Amino acid sequence: MVGPLQLALDRLFGTVSVRLWLAIGIVAAGVIAAYAVMGVTSRLLDRIGVVETIEGTSFERTTNEFGTSTARIITQLSGAFTLLVAVFLAVTVADLRFADLFWGTVAVFLPRLFAALVVLVVGVVVADKVELLVSERLRGVKLPEIGLIPLLAKYSVLFVAVLIALSQIGVAVLALIVLLGAYALALIVLTALATKDLLASGTAGVYLLLHQPYSIGDEVTIGGRHGIVQEVDLLVTRIENDGKEYVVPNRTVLQDGIVRVRDA
Amino acid sequence: MTSLSDVLDGLVSDVDAVFLFSPNGSFHEQFGGIENVAVVGAENTVDAETFVELPIPFADVQDRIRFGIEGAMDDGLVGEGDVVACVGSLFADDADFVSRVRVDESMRSGIYDLFTNSRADPAVISDVFEVALELGRKGQKGKPVGALFVVGDAGKVMNKSRPLSYNPFEKSHVHVGDPIVNVMLKEFSRLDGAFVISDSGKIVSAYRYLEPSAEGVDIPKGLGARHMAGGAITRDTNATAIVLSESDGLVRAFKSGELILELDPEAY
Numbered sequence: 001m002v003g004p005l006q007l008a009l010d011r012l013f014g015t016v017s018v019r020l021w022l023a024i025g026i027v028a029a030g031v032i033a034a035y036a037v038m039g040v041t042s043r044l045l046d047r048i049g050v051v052e053t054i055e056g057t058s059f060e061r062t063t064n065e066f067g068t069s070t071a072r073i074i075t076q077l078s079g080a081f082t083l084l085v086a087v088f089l090a091v092t093v094a095d096l097r098f099a100d101l102f103w104g105t106v107a108v109f110l111p112r113l114f115a116a117l118v119v120l121v122v123g124v125v126v127a128d129k130v131e132l133l134v135s136e137r138l139r140g141v142k143l144p145e146i147g148l149i150p151l152l153a154k155y156s157v158l159f160v161a162v163l164i165a166l167s168q169i170g171v172a173v174l175a176l177i178v179l180l181g182a183y184a185l186a187l188i189v190l191t192a193l194a195t196k197d198l199l200a201s202g203t204a205g206v207y208l209l210l211h212q213p214y215s216i217g218d219e220v221t222i223g224g225r226h227g228i229v230q231e232v233d234l235l236v237t238r239i240e241n242d243g244k245e246y247v248v249p250n251r252t253v254l255q256d257g258i259v260r261v262r263d264a
Numbered sequence: 265m266t267s268l269s270d271v272l273d274g275l276v277s278d279v280d281a282v283f284l285f286s287p288n289g290s291f292h293e294q295f296g297g298i299e300n301v302a303v304v305g306a307e308n309t310v311d312a313e314t315f316v317e318l319p320i321p322f323a324d325v326q327d328r329i330r331f332g333i334e335g336a337m338d339d340g341l342v343g344e345g346d347v348v349a350c351v352g353s354l355f356a357d358d359a360d361f362v363s364r365v366r367v368d369e370s371m372r373s374g375i376y377d378l379f380t381n382s383r384a385d386p387a388v389i390s391d392v393f394e395v396a397l398e399l400g401r402k403g404q405k406g407k408p409v410g411a412l413f414v415v416g417d418a419g420k421v422m423n424k425s426r427p428l429s430y431n432p433f434e435k436s437h438v439h440v441g442d443p444i445v446n447v448m449l450k451e452f453s454r455l456d457g458a459f460v461i462s463d464s465g466k467i468v469s470a471y472r473y474l475e476p477s478a479e480g481v482d483i484p485k486g487l488g489a490r491h492m493a494g495g496a497i498t499r500d501t502n503a504t505a506i507v508l509s510e511s512d513g514l515v516r517a518f519k520s521g522e523l524i525l526e527l528d529p530e531a532y
Contacts, residue, residue, distance in 0.1 A: 217422025
């Protein structure tokens with residue numbers, strides 16, 4: 001016997017197409033998949049030591065203040081992305097024509113946004129880490145201005161990260177890239193200028209150390225400085241004569257030549 | 265009625281300075297409110313403001329304290345007649361003794377001077393000491409060996425010596441403190457002659473026959489030709505000689521022709 005209630009139910013379900021059922025199933029599967037992805041990501045981050053590596057960076061500390069952590073932010077991002085992919089899939093399957101245009105754009109934009117966010121987070125963390133490493137390296141140098149160098153390194157990394165993130169979501173970054181190029185060029189030119197003498201002395205030093213045209217204890221004249229060789233290292237040669245120690249850059253050794261004084 | 269802590273109070277009352285020997289961080293922090301606290305140790309691990317470096321880990325506590333005070337005297341932290349409380353560890357890693365020491369000019373034995381005011385780097389000298397002590401402890405295949413290291417002022421030393429044989433360190437760039445050096449020096453110490461080491465620690469030569477004028481060199485009786493040569497070369501040059509005796513197994517250091525330091529390898 002067919003009751004009025006069953007009829008009503010049949011009619012209700014009849015209007016809902018099979019596609020919609022499939023879509024709801026996909027969304028449900030998406031939720032489960034998102035949770036799985038979050039679990040895997042957080043464990044992966046933990047396993048490859050990311051959590052320990054980024055400990056102590058200022059970004060990590062800031063996130064801690066907000067009651068979360070860098071690893072959790074990345075986990076949540078990956079989960080949200082999975083869920084969004086599922087929703088998008090569901091919408092496509094459900095064949096909701098009215099939304100085609102909108103979802104088409106979103107489908108292209110979402111992965112990019114996700115990539116941009118991840119690049120940004122990674123960039124901030126790496127920048128913090130670079131700052132820590134550089135300042136650790138320079139800790140022995142007791143100079144107040146030295147604090148500028150780690151900061152410079154940090155903002156350089158941050159700048160590149162922002163650049164990549166912006167280009168991911170399609171913002172015009174040409175001007176910024178030009179700026180980066182100019183910055184890099186300036187850095188290279190300035191470094192080359194500053195280390196010109198060091199490089200020249202260093203390459204001469206390599207020759208001196210490999211071939212040892214003179215060694216410790218020899219009596220030599222280099223660039224007008226006469227005395228006994230006390231030390232030869234990569235950058236300088238130390239010559240001593242009568243309580244005077246001449247520190248001669250190795251560059252002059254190759255420029256002016258060496259006179260070795262041999263006993264008659 | 266005096267209690268134990270009263271006795272301890274007497275030990276540390278009216279001291280001019282407190283020396284902490286290799287303290288750990290939390291222990292050092294307890295001294296935050298006390299004036300004239302200096303840390304003595306191999307490394308300044310607690311970021312103390314005043315720090316005296318110990319280049320070798322003296323096993324004997326007397327030597328350790330004496331060296332610390334000598335270093336502090338050189339740095340002008342304490343002077344003759346000052347009273348210093350020394351806190352350090354004797355048995356465990358934690359601080360377990362307090363000693364009250366009166367600073368005396370006679371404590372200045374030149375040991376601190378040997379490290380800090382030599383031509384060679386203090387680290388190089390302590391590295392050579394370590395090699396010599398190790399060599400003295402182990403010997404060559406269980407047999408005692410002797411060795412003579414001349415550290416610093418290598419150019420002058422080379423001009424006051426002759427090669428006994430082909431120099432195995434020719435065109436090499438080995439520095440004392442490199443891991444391979446201990447093995448190499450052990451092997452080469454089988455042959456006679458001195459090792460010449462430069463200010464920066466480069467091993468310039470082995471098998472050198474030193475030819476200083478030994479005239480008027482005053483070294484203790486009973487020491488042989490190796491010590492005589494080592495002592496004499498330090499008088500002629502600004503080098504420091506570190507000698508491992510084959511007969512009694514002690515490590516001795518000479519500077520300006522004088523015996524400065526005597527260490528027993530077995531104690532380290």
